[in-house]
Amino acid sequence: AQSVAQPEDQVNVAEGNPLTVKCTYSVSGNPYLFWYVQYPNRGLQFLLKYITGDNLVKGSYGFEAEFNKSQTSFHLKKPSALVSDSALYFCAVRDMQRGNKLVFGAGTILRVKS
């Protein structure tokens, strides 16, 4: 079965510093990987995806993610964190064999301090 793991419950970073939110995946076949962000009492907002092509994908709000096949990772990154980036971040993989559903990781809380 497809799965993703987010090993950190919380990531703390100072404003202006680079941030990384980690994600590893386990899939059979080609991975379709996604990052979503959730602000308090809101829905999930799509940030970026990897389907094929360049290993570095760019998304909304200055976020990017690096796909690494050998390490089965898809870490979310941003060169300079903003306080407004503080939110809950979810990594997800699409299960093409089972209803095309997204399978989510447990989520990582990002706190950016000024």
Add this chain to the structure above:
Amino acid sequence: EPEVTQTPSHQVTQMGQEVILRCVPISNHLYFYWYRQILGQKVEFLVSFYNNEISEKSEIFDDQFSVERPDGSNFTLKIRSTKLEDSAMYFCASSEAQLEAFFGQGTRLTVV
């Protein structure tokens, strides 16, 4: 920009009552989903729907739950005989095949 809309935003119901959560997916999307999230924790898959039938459902999605696409635009989740543990945020989503899914703002269901 097209978006997924969900109604109501908040539903309070008595235990044992039936509730219907409504969603209008993005119009050209073919895949529809319901997820739930308890207290801001993990996002749990409930069911996926394609070509007017359920394509996958989780263990959570038992006989208490059902989905319908009654009129080609709405996509509903019905929960019969609600239980306290059904209290959660319920999210509807839609997508085109393997592309990203777009989520609604959710319905907060509170069972009392």
